[in-house]
Amino acid sequence: MALPQRKTDIGPPHFEQFLPPVIKKNYGKWKYHEVLSHNTMVHVAESGDKLWTVRVASPRILSTDTIREHCDIAEKYCGGYLRYTTRNNAEFLVSDEKQLEPLKKDLASRGFKMGGIGYGITNVVHTQGWVHCHSAATDASGLVKAMMDELFEYFESKSLPNKVRLAVACCVNMCGAVHCSDIAVVAVHTKVPTVKHDLFKNMCELPTVIGSCPTRAISPDPANKSVKINPDKCMYCGNCFTVCPPISIKDPERDGVAIVVGGKINSLRSNPKFSKLVIPYISNEPPRWPKVVAAIKHIVEVYAANARKHERMGEWIERIGWERFFSLTGIDFTFQSIDDFTFMRDTMRTASTFKW
């Protein structure tokens, strides 16, 4: 069969054709909403119309079969409309309350997991990992699966002082807003990369490679028509590898993950915050990364036991002080947590006021 006529620069379809009638009618005229449970919320329009949302977990990697199953459900209960969220969940929207319980029953019977609304843990922002990325130092989807299995009760039913936003980055490039999460896992390299000098001059541009290094650790190696890397300055970020394939940084036994905590995106109460490094290294342990999962669960539990209602992880930590976070969690404080990169001036303590 001949291919249809291609069109360029048409952009995406206009979103309006995908809006359910109740949304089209009440577009921009919503009055308030209420969280009814971990899996359901209702939005009420100024017109009095109501829209119920049921949120369903997704592994983000979906087969077309599963997408079609989403479609089946949408057609059965939602007039064929559905949407996905920024954090990769599916959402089924009904404007007729009578459809709500049958929808949820059907979802449950098909094995779909509902939850992720309100003060708990929703889906994890993450990167491609070994599934599809060239610079991955770990698998992201596997870590997410292992974490969410363990934390599942916080998705489905159990509440926390506020949301806990999790993220996984399979290298320090950190696609997605991993660097501002309540808890994030970031894969790290720990060894200076090696350079295949014979391939360098054909595959890499010298100024680009030198410029790729955030710590100025790379300098020309004229004898080899290549570069050399100063081990005293290299922080193993892997950016040189990204711009120059003959530079190799992967090392199965030395690659691992670090854990950062206390970031947030929204401006509620306090400004957006970066996550901060608290555990510098855990060995890469596929398929279920038991120590990483245990560490995250431990941090969530200490937060749950100590934070005040509405306090995000980072707000709680800033109220009690980072020294208290380390003592409450029992996490070892290491040299790696002391910033010796761009923020040292603003992160060292400049007062004798701290807690013992």
Add this chain to the structure above:
Amino acid sequence: MALPQRKTDIGPPHFEQFLPPVIKKNYGKWKYHEVLSHNTMVHVAESGDKLWTVRVASPRILSTDTIREHCDIAEKYCGGYLRYTTRNNAEFLVSDEKQLEPLKKDLASRGFKMGGIGYGITNVVHTQGWVHCHSAATDASGLVKAMMDELFEYFESKSLPNKVRLAVACCVNMCGAVHCSDIAVVAVHTKVPTVKHDLFKNMCELPTVIGSCPTRAISPDPANKSVKINPDKCMYCGNCFTVCPPISIKDPERDGVAIVVGGKINSLRSNPKFSKLVIPYISNEPPRWPKVVAAIKHIVEVYAANARKHERMGEWIERIGWERFFSLTGIDFTFQSIDDFTFMRDTMRTASTFKW
């Protein structure tokens, strides 16, 4: 007359010989103190002994005649003991309450000004200025005199929400803790320095001059055996002039002063803070710098009218927000207040939460 035998490395006299008997007796055993007025406080020892302190203003530059007059007073009322403070006031100490009023009466009759204790304005930390410094861009003592004449009521009797610590630096070298003052005046240059190339090679070391520049604006000028200064990078700090006399930066009509506010040293309630730039330039107007004095008085008055009790200038500003400080004082916000030096990352606002 022959000179006496010199001794080296003997260090200062031991302080103990200069302590009044009441202090020797109660050394390290003070129980509490009370501020009795802007010029008098009493310290009470665990033994019940009391020590009254009367604080007296000083211009810091003292003639030996005036020091001898301090000595006369100390001998008359204080057993010959006296001390000076870190902020250059003189203090007369009496352990016999009966001496207190006669001491104060005598001080007043000789024209000495008493005050500077408690929540007001005490003496001004300052540098040498034109009186004695080679790199001065203004006179410090003259500015202090003009300021304190205008603010004198806050020294002698009028109270503020908390102390207001003033300082004057006659260049950005900022001897003394000028950079952490409630309000400080700092003299600035505003033009790229000129270089006398013919003198350079005999008087200056090339690497030292290049290294002296915080913004890497200086590069070698091989043709002149000298250096050249990139006007796009120079921030007129004058450090190159300090290490190399043939570099000239003074300019009577362009030199001026800037005003920084909101710094503090102690850790009470909040951590020590740097002062921040709010007025980037006022022309140098000796002998009495009327606009500088008016600006400082205005800031003090706005602070007095708006801060809560115990709030230092910087604490008040941080509570209300810097945007509100600018609107309350009516000070123009200029590009100079936006950090484009080392702290830009931490001083730009990264949230849509601010006040109109």
Add this chain to the structure above:
Amino acid sequence: MKKYNTPLIDQLEKGPWPSFVTEMKKAGKTNEMANDAVGHLEKCYTTKMGYWKHGGIVGVLGYGGGVIGRYSEIGDEFPGVAHFHTVRLNQPSGFFYTSKALREICDIWDKYGSGLTNVHGSTGDLVLLGTKTDALEAIFAEYSSRGWDLGSSGSALRTPSCCVGPGRCEWTMYDTLGLNYALTQEFQDEMHRPTFSYKFKIKSSGCACDCVASIARADMSIIGTWKGDIQIDQNEVKNYASKMNINAEIINMCPTQCMSYDGKELKINNAECSRCMHCIAKMTKALKPGKERGATICIGSKAPIVVGSLLSWVIVPFIKIEEPYTEVKELIRKIWDWWDENAKPRERIGEVIEMKGMRSFLEAIGVPPMPQQIKEPRKDPFMFYTEDDIASYKAKEAEEKKTGKYKF
């Protein structure tokens, strides 16, 4: 179809959370590429290493982006993933779909690709995961003829994305879906033909809740905000009072301490409110944002590479966001012009502003300095003065001498 033994990743099919391994196997039942992707992944888990090569340059005619080339180092062993390119399909604003549209997307993808997707990718595109070079033109023809275009990749405007906005949120301060669509359409050329120094992301959030994380991961963050008083329904406040401790949960958590509640009436000193959304988000029936609505524009956020992560900086405290969005579009073009003139290759705009200084950037785009742009003024008195600056200070002083009144 080859049957792989996958003892390691099989362990990721256990447990309550939906399993991506199950999804991969599901697609792998009928699709050779997906099946080899399963075996390939098991190998990664066994050796604790990835095997994907750096992306090569692949794409569709006339476009410089939208497809990410991906090849395996061990394609001999897993021929189904020897080529395994990603196709980015530009998602509709707000991720709204009909089942009809999704089925069409799936059908085409099953025909040419692995049957595996990401719904959605980090930037927002609907990601079609794994196809071969020679299928790309057919894929593009099929999708574009049905109204779907490719998203973006490389040194280009990346696919813009936005929060659900007026589609389902009472707090949105402008039409995020509409703006997002309009910007995407306006800048098709900048998306599909990479001519920038590096990537540029635009994300639109309707309010300070920032559900698309624009402040952290967009070179341009457009965040809804308002002027004017928060609208209070005192009756609803009373209803909340019966189920929550308003003083503990609202008043005492207000960052500016601009509210009070005496058990009868909630009072807000709106002049001191910073519009953080806490009170509104917790008492959504009782409180509504003010009536003059628009957005704050922030610039520059990015992840750690190269010299550390940045959050976006406030540039324009308030701008109206109204159709046809001329003001925003013009601002974007001015921003790109300055970036283009000043950036070295692979420099994000935040990095260039850091290098060249905020003043250069603000002057180029015609925005004056405002205290809303900063958390606090500079500390060190090292600063640039132009000749014009000095002239204007001197002129002000001359004026003051005449009037006898200082202007600071």
Add this chain to the structure above:
Amino acid sequence: MKKYNTPLIDQLEKGPWPSFVTEMKKAGKTNEMANDAVGHLEKCYTTKMGYWKHGGIVGVLGYGGGVIGRYSEIGDEFPGVAHFHTVRLNQPSGFFYTSKALREICDIWDKYGSGLTNVHGSTGDLVLLGTKTDALEAIFAEYSSRGWDLGSSGSALRTPSCCVGPGRCEWTMYDTLGLNYALTQEFQDEMHRPTFSYKFKIKSSGCACDCVASIARADMSIIGTWKGDIQIDQNEVKNYASKMNINAEIINMCPTQCMSYDGKELKINNAECSRCMHCIAKMTKALKPGKERGATICIGSKAPIVVGSLLSWVIVPFIKIEEPYTEVKELIRKIWDWWDENAKPRERIGEVIEMKGMRSFLEAIGVPPMPQQIKEPRKDPFMFYTEDDIASYKAKEAEEKKTGKYKF
């Protein structure tokens, strides 16, 4: 004696604040140097420029510092200030004097110098302002024979200074006067013979009120602090309650919110107290610091030159400060050793730590990493790992596998 016409600086003799011009004129009545200093200053005020040259190298035999050479560019016009060197006399701890001692200092100074002084200079020395090169040896002989030594200048340990401490303050957590004297005596060589990369300042404050501003202007800041509970006299609390609003002024201003007062009893959760001194400073009769006393050692503060001002960083959260101060002295020598090995010329220690990293410094002086040293941990996951670090993580993990218990 030449009589200068000084209309400009005469205006600085008016007003209530004591006038430095009056002081200069007073000295100038009988002293030619001081008289010319008056004329010289009037010229500065007239032209709005200074006329002092860069200091040349002058001093006394065997010392490399303590005297600052100062020459006027217009010495022909004002011969009395052609040479106008500064002599720094090392002040006694706490600036305590007897009139006898001061008179002796004045008499010698009138004999050889301008009769003008700074009581005191910024670093703490009693500054004798203005003398000639050929008088320096006589000045030193006269002062040193009477027990006074020179302070310091140049790339050396600068004259240490301290707050009034146990001399007259109930809050001092160690003997600041004693420590200051002991350190000054211990390091005479380092003060008088500059062999450092640049200046090094030590300032000792008895508590967090930091009356000598050590946190802002000392390469080594020694700030008194304590462990253990704040001592409360509940009766005195009641007395304060009759004259102040304890909840408004104390409880609500506590930065850690670790206090409460119900009108009867003041309670402090000492575990959460950060020892900021606010409550103690405002209720000095009722509250006293805890009983285990010592100091926090912070390193690195300086003014803006070269790359911006620094406040000192916490290095040793708690150290006992007790005679003979061996631990502090040893720490100082270790700090100098590391600085000496790593600094370029004119690099302050804070700048070197920034360049080389805190870890290098802490390891060299034998101090472990502690969360008390930081306000917050690093943001970007760019970090160094040593082979030993990795080995110790691996060993910990091996141990965990055995015990089945994780240690994070």
